[in-house]
Amino acid sequence: MPSLLQRWPATRDALNDRVARSAVGHWFRLEGCGHPLERPGSRFTTEIRAGLVTFASVVYIVALNPSIVSSTGGPCVAAPGVNRATDEAYQICVQEVRQEYIIVTAALSTLATGLIGIFANMPLALSTGLGVNSYFASIVGQYGVGGSVTYGQACGAVFVEGLLFFFLSLIGLRQWLARLMPRSLTISVSVAIGLFLALIGLGPAGLGVVGGDYIDLVGLGGCLPEFQDANGYCESHVLRSPKMWVGIFVGGIFTALLSIYRVRGAFLWPILLVAIISWPRSTPVTLFPHTATGDAAFDFFKQVARWTPLDKLGPQNIDWSGFGNGQVWIALITFLYVDALDTTGTMTAMSRAAGLYNEVAGDFEGSTPAFLADSGCISIGALMGSSPCTAFVESAAGIAEGGRTGITACTTAFCFFLTLFFAPIFSSIPSWATGSTLVIVGSLMAANARTINWDYAGDAIPAFVTIVLVPFTYNIAYGIIGGACTFIILHNVPKMLGRIHPSLLPPGHDTIKEPYSLGMTLSSGGNGLSGWRAFVPPWLRKALSGERHFWKQTDEEIRSTLEGRRITDARTQARASQAAREREEMRATMTQGPQEGGAFKDHDLEAGLRNVRSRNAPQQQSQAQHDEIEKLRDEEEPASPDASSKGE
Structure with a gap:
C-alpha cells in the first residue's frame, strides 16, 4: 500500500482540479476553471504555499511597526513638568500602546490583504509601510516631543489622505499615474525594489551584514553586542555574529540550493528552520537573550495565545480641528505623494513580476x-491610530514561489488573522530568518534590468538614476521622482532643439529611443479610445454610458486583455530569447579560442560582442540600421571571415 507521501502528488493534482472547477476557482481564475481570463500556471496548492511564503516574509511588520509608531507615545500624556523617560506611569502607558499596536497592525493587514485578494485578485500583501510609518513617527516626534504636529492631527491627516486616494482611484487618476511612467522607468522601479530588498535583507532589519558603520553608512556590521557603541554601530569584530551566519547559511545558502533544485517551498522552509533554531534560550543565536528586553520578549512568547483589547487606540484620538495648522497640510501632501508614487510603483512592479501587467494598456x-482597497484601508487604519497602508515589496517572495491570484493574498490575510490571537508566536520570527530571502528575491527582481533600453542614454540614465536612488535614499518614491525628473529633462531638451533644426536631434533619437509622449498616456492601450474616455477606468465609462451591469467585463474588454497578455508574453519571451542567444553565441565565440593563440585579448572579446549584437540588430532595428552595422562590421573585421559568414 503506497504511503501518504507517495499518494500526495495524485491527491494534490486531484485537489487542484476540483478547486479549479469550483466557484472559488472561477472567481480567482485558476488555470482550468474555464474563465476566459484564467491565470496560466495558477494552482490552488501553489497559491496556498505562496501565501505562506509571503506571510513569512512580511510578518516581521507585526513586531516592527508597533515599535516605530509607539515611539511617538500615541495618546499617552505625561504628568506636567515630569521627564517622560523617568515617568513610570507614562512608560507603562507606552508599553500598553505598543501591545495594542500589534493588534492594530495585524487587523489592518488582515483587512487590506484580504480585500485586495478577494476583489482585485492580486497576490499582494498590504500592511503599514515602513518608510511612511517612520515619517509618521518623525512628524509627531519622540514621545510626542519635538514634532511638527500632534498625534491626533497626524491621524487626521492620514484619514483625509485615504479619502483623497479613494476618489483619485475611483476616477482613474491613480491608474493614469501608472501609465504615465515610460517603459524603461517602469522596469527600473522593479529592479530598484530588488536592490532595496537586498539592502533591507543585508541591513540591521535583516542579517545585519551592513549598516554597522555611521561613517560610510553601509560599513560592515555583524558584531556581537559587546563590540557595539551606544548607537548600535560596530567598533570592532565585524562579521562575528553567530545569528548573522545562521541567517546566511541556513536562511540563504540553503534557500539558494533549494531554488536551484526547484524544491517547492524553497523560501518558506529555511525561514521556519531559522526561527525554530533561534527560539531556544541560552544559545548564541537565541532571539531571547538573558537581558531585561530578552526576558520580556520571552515572557510574551510563552503566552502563545493572547488577545489584547484596544483601550487606548481608536477614532477618539483623531484631532479634527488640526487642519488649521499649516504643518498638518504639509504632512497630508507628503503622505499623498509618497503613497501615490510608492504604492503605485510597487503594485506595478509586483504585477509585472506576476505576469499580470499589460504593456499595451499600460496597466x-x-x-x-x-x-x-489600499486607499480605503488607509482611512480605516487612521481610525485605529495607524500610519498609512501600502503594498509590500516582500510580496515578490510569494510571487517567486508561484503566487498568481488572490488566493495567495487571502492565505496571507488568514495568517495575519491568526496573529490577532497568536501574536506572541508570529511576532517572534527573527529578522535574520528572512534577511537572506529578501536578498535572493532581490536578485530575481534585478533580472529585469536586461530589458531596459541601455542602447539610448536618454532611456538608460533615468532608469539607472531610479535604480540607485531607491536603495541609497531608502525610499521608493524618491527614486521614482529622481528618475522621472531626469527623464523629463533628457526627453524634452533634445525635442526642443530638434524643433529649431532637425540636425540638432541626437543620434538614435528616432530609431533607438523608446517611443513615448504624453499623448500616448491619454490613449487606452490599443482600444481606439482617446481623451476623457481613455482617461477614466472602463467601469466608469460604462456607468456614464448608462450600462446596467457596468462592473462586468464585456467581450471586447476580455479580448483586449487577452491580446494584451499575448503581446506582453511575446515581448517578454523575445527579450529572454535574445538574451539566451547572446549567451550561447558568446559562449561559442569564447570556446573557438583566441585569434592568435594564447590568452584572449580585449579586442577578441570586443569583436565577439560586436558579432552578437550585430546578429540580433535586425530583430530590433530598421533595415537601414542593419545595413549600416553590416558595413561597419565589414570595415572593422576584414580578417574574420567566420564572423562575417555568421552575421549573414
Missing part, C-alpha cells in the same frame, strides 16, 4: 479595486 489586471 495591470484589477488595478481599480486594488487601489480602492
Whole structure:
C-alpha cells in the first residue's frame, strides 16, 4: 500500500482540479476553471504555499511597526513638568500602546490583504509601510516631543489622505499615474525594489551584514553586542555574529540550493528552520537573550495565545480641528505623494513580476479595486491610530514561489488573522530568518534590468538614476521622482532643439529611443479610445454610458486583455530569447579560442560582442540600421571571415 507521501502528488493534482472547477476557482481564475481570463500556471496548492511564503516574509511588520509608531507615545500624556523617560506611569502607558499596536497592525493587514485578494485578485500583501510609518513617527516626534504636529492631527491627516486616494482611484487618476511612467522607468522601479530588498535583507532589519558603520553608512556590521557603541554601530569584530551566519547559511545558502533544485517551498522552509533554531534560550543565536528586553520578549512568547483589547487606540484620538495648522497640510501632501508614487510603483512592479501587467494598456489586471482597497484601508487604519497602508515589496517572495491570484493574498490575510490571537508566536520570527530571502528575491527582481533600453542614454540614465536612488535614499518614491525628473529633462531638451533644426536631434533619437509622449498616456492601450474616455477606468465609462451591469467585463474588454497578455508574453519571451542567444553565441565565440593563440585579448572579446549584437540588430532595428552595422562590421573585421559568414 503506497504511503501518504507517495499518494500526495495524485491527491494534490486531484485537489487542484476540483478547486479549479469550483466557484472559488472561477472567481480567482485558476488555470482550468474555464474563465476566459484564467491565470496560466495558477494552482490552488501553489497559491496556498505562496501565501505562506509571503506571510513569512512580511510578518516581521507585526513586531516592527508597533515599535516605530509607539515611539511617538500615541495618546499617552505625561504628568506636567515630569521627564517622560523617568515617568513610570507614562512608560507603562507606552508599553500598553505598543501591545495594542500589534493588534492594530495585524487587523489592518488582515483587512487590506484580504480585500485586495478577494476583489482585485492580486497576490499582494498590504500592511503599514515602513518608510511612511517612520515619517509618521518623525512628524509627531519622540514621545510626542519635538514634532511638527500632534498625534491626533497626524491621524487626521492620514484619514483625509485615504479619502483623497479613494476618489483619485475611483476616477482613474491613480491608474493614469501608472501609465504615465515610460517603459524603461517602469522596469527600473522593479529592479530598484530588488536592490532595496537586498539592502533591507543585508541591513540591521535583516542579517545585519551592513549598516554597522555611521561613517560610510553601509560599513560592515555583524558584531556581537559587546563590540557595539551606544548607537548600535560596530567598533570592532565585524562579521562575528553567530545569528548573522545562521541567517546566511541556513536562511540563504540553503534557500539558494533549494531554488536551484526547484524544491517547492524553497523560501518558506529555511525561514521556519531559522526561527525554530533561534527560539531556544541560552544559545548564541537565541532571539531571547538573558537581558531585561530578552526576558520580556520571552515572557510574551510563552503566552502563545493572547488577545489584547484596544483601550487606548481608536477614532477618539483623531484631532479634527488640526487642519488649521499649516504643518498638518504639509504632512497630508507628503503622505499623498509618497503613497501615490510608492504604492503605485510597487503594485506595478509586483504585477509585472506576476505576469499580470499589460504593456499595451499600460496597466495591470484589477488595478481599480486594488487601489480602492489600499486607499480605503488607509482611512480605516487612521481610525485605529495607524500610519498609512501600502503594498509590500516582500510580496515578490510569494510571487517567486508561484503566487498568481488572490488566493495567495487571502492565505496571507488568514495568517495575519491568526496573529490577532497568536501574536506572541508570529511576532517572534527573527529578522535574520528572512534577511537572506529578501536578498535572493532581490536578485530575481534585478533580472529585469536586461530589458531596459541601455542602447539610448536618454532611456538608460533615468532608469539607472531610479535604480540607485531607491536603495541609497531608502525610499521608493524618491527614486521614482529622481528618475522621472531626469527623464523629463533628457526627453524634452533634445525635442526642443530638434524643433529649431532637425540636425540638432541626437543620434538614435528616432530609431533607438523608446517611443513615448504624453499623448500616448491619454490613449487606452490599443482600444481606439482617446481623451476623457481613455482617461477614466472602463467601469466608469460604462456607468456614464448608462450600462446596467457596468462592473462586468464585456467581450471586447476580455479580448483586449487577452491580446494584451499575448503581446506582453511575446515581448517578454523575445527579450529572454535574445538574451539566451547572446549567451550561447558568446559562449561559442569564447570556446573557438583566441585569434592568435594564447590568452584572449580585449579586442577578441570586443569583436565577439560586436558579432552578437550585430546578429540580433535586425530583430530590433530598421533595415537601414542593419545595413549600416553590416558595413561597419565589414570595415572593422576584414580578417574574420567566420564572423562575417555568421552575421549573414
